[in-house]
Amino acid sequence: MKKIAIVTGASSGLGAEFSRLLSEDSGLDEVWAFARRRDNLDRLAAAAKGARIRPLAADLASPEGVESLRSLLELERPDLRVLVLNAGRGSYGPFSDTAKDGILDMIDINVRSLTETAKDALPYLAAGSGMVLVASLAGMGPLGGRAVYAATKAYVLSLGVALAAELRQRGIRVTTLCPGPVATEFAAVASGGRVGPQDGSASPERIARRCLEDFAAGKVLSYGRLGWRLTAALMRLSGGYATARFSLKHLMR
Ligand SMILES: NC(=O)c1ccc[n+]([C@@H]2O[C@H](COP(=O)([O-])OP(=O)(O)OC[C@H]3O[C@@H](n4cnc5c(N)ncnc54)[C@H](OP(=O)(O)O)[C@@H]3O)[C@@H](O)[C@H]2O)c1
Structure with a gap:
């Protein structure tokens, strides 16, 4: 049976780095790389140094995109070693000024698609395998000026930690990544350029590498930097409203 990893949101940033690093893992036959931008995925595949990276263009915010991933799993029935649920986007600005379509699209990719993909892929994970969910420091408390984004990441964080507890008995590891700012296209997308x-x-290379090390070590949470771990603890201690007020004042860009 073919041993694979799946990475969603593989066309840039953290997802591209997860794909590269996993392809260098000699135990895998293929890395299935999902995102919308086919050209980026093709370039990633052409540069692969280890296991084949298979470019799979799909809009995972749409039901058809999620279905394409599910049906490929059903067709090939691989031994899924690592599922990286990374595809996502942010949105900077107050709730009142943000277009409703953009908000709903963000919920679709950050929450609905991630949950559905975790559910569809679970039957292909066995003992010794696992999932990485990409949440954010933003999931540690409510953020004024990024209200819906922070809420979606609080969902991912909660889901990831609960799945880690539920799947532990089956020998399936679940690590949730909670990074602060990473140098990717994220800010440009979230701010409309x-x-x-x-x-x-x-x-992103460093944070993805650190996360895979934490995943291999069976850690439930991965922060990537000590400073982010401390910030997470502060956010939790300070109480939600104080964090939301602070971010409204200091994070608005
Ligand atoms: N960068 C940060 O500061 C930071 C901090 C904390 C958490 N995160 C999280 O890290 C994850 C990766 O983001 P990044 O920083 O690497 O930013 P990025 O470079 O913008 O990457 C986002 C990835 O998600 C994919 N994606 C977005 N919408 C999609 C859709 N509808 N269907 C399929 N793929 C989609 C994008 O691919 P296409 O556009 O080609 O579809 C891209 O590959 C996100 O979940 C983000 O929330 C980022």
Whole structure:
């Protein structure tokens, strides 16, 4: 049976790095790389140094996109070693000024698609395998100016930790990644092209590598940086409203 990894949102940023690193894992036959931008996926596949990276263009915010992933699993029945649920996007700005379609699309990709893909892929995970869910530091507390994004990531964090507890008895590991700012296309997408990554953002290669190490070690949460772990603890301690007020003042860009 073919041993594979699946990475959603593989066409840039953290997802591209997860795909590269997993393809270098000699135990895998293929990495299935999902995203909408086919050209980026093709470039990623052409540069693969280890296991084949298989480019699979799909809009995972749509029911058809999620169905394409599910039916490929059903057709090939692989031995799924690692499922990386990474596809997602943010949105900067107050709730009142954000278009409803954009909000719903973000919920579709960050929450609905991630949940459905986890459910569809679970039958292909066996003892010794597992999932990585990409949440965010933003999931640790409500954020003014990023209200819906933070709420979607709080959902991912809650789901990931609960699945880690539920699947442990079956020997299936679940690690939830909670990074702060990473130097990817995220900020440009979230701000409609107004801003790029903030100063001091982490390298996506480093954060993806650290996360896979934490996954291999069976950690439930991965932060990537000690500072982010401390920020997460502060956010939890400070109470939701204080965090939301602070972010409204300091994170608005
Ligand atoms: N960068 C940060 O500061 C940061 C911090 C915390 C958490 N995160 C999380 O990290 C994850 C990866 O983001 P990133 O920072 O690597 O940003 P990125 O470079 O913008 O990557 C986002 C990825 O998601 C994919 N994607 C978005 N919508 C999709 C859709 N409808 N269907 C399929 N794929 C879709 C994009 O591919 P296509 O556009 O080609 O479809 C892209 O590959 C996200 O879940 C994000 O919330 C990022």
